[in-house]
Amino acid sequence: xxxxxxxxxxxxxxxxxxxxxxxxxxxxxxxxxxxxxxxxxxxxxxxxxxxxxxxxxxxxxxxxxxxxxxxxxxxxxxxxxxxxxxxxxxxxxxxxxxxxxxxxxxxxxxxxxxxx
Numbered sequence: 847x848x849x850x851x852x853x854x855x856x857x858x859x860x861x862x863x864x865x866x867x868x869x870x871x872x873x874x875x876x877x878x879x880x881x882x883x884x885x886x887x888x889x890x891x892x893x894x895x896x897x898x899x900x901x902x903x904x905x906x907x908x909x910x911x912x913x914x915x916x917x918x919x920x921x922x923x924x925x926x927x928x929x930x931x932x933x934x935x936x937x938x939x940x941x942x943x944x945x946x947x948x949x950x951x952x953x954x955x956x957x958x959x960x961x962x
Contacts, residue, residue, distance in 0.1 A: 848883050850892040850933055862886060891937060896921060897930055901939060909943065 849856035866882040867874050887895050899919055904910060912931075916923040921930075934940045 847890060848888050848892045855892075859883070859886075859888070892933070897934065900926070900930055900934070904940065 849859055863874065863879055863882050866872075866885075867878060872878050883889070889898065893901075896919065900915060903915060903918055910918075912926055913923055916926045919926070931940065931942070935942070
């Protein structure tokens with residue numbers, strides 16, 4: 847669930863976990879993988895620290911425009927639109943309300959269901 851359904855990312859993470867376990871002399875387990883990914887800054891469902899900051903911002907503000915989100919998080923608007931939002935949309939974590947000037951809203955029920 848960490849690789850965002852991207853095979854190249856999955857292979858990179860697998861290699862990273864293998865090296866992490868080798869250096870620490872650990873046997874891979876669910877807990878070890880979770881700890882290793884957290885140290886890498888990747889959380890359940892492949893969410894990153896920036897994704898979590900995005901979701902937290904929407905949780906606090908309910909509805910925001912993409913330009914405001916990008917500016918507040920200090921992330922290029924193109925990155926927010928092309929990289930972050932498509933994945934969070936696919937997970938059902940956010941909604942884009944196109945009838946209200948491209949404003950973003952958060953789907954709190956989905957987040958609570960996923961226990962992020």
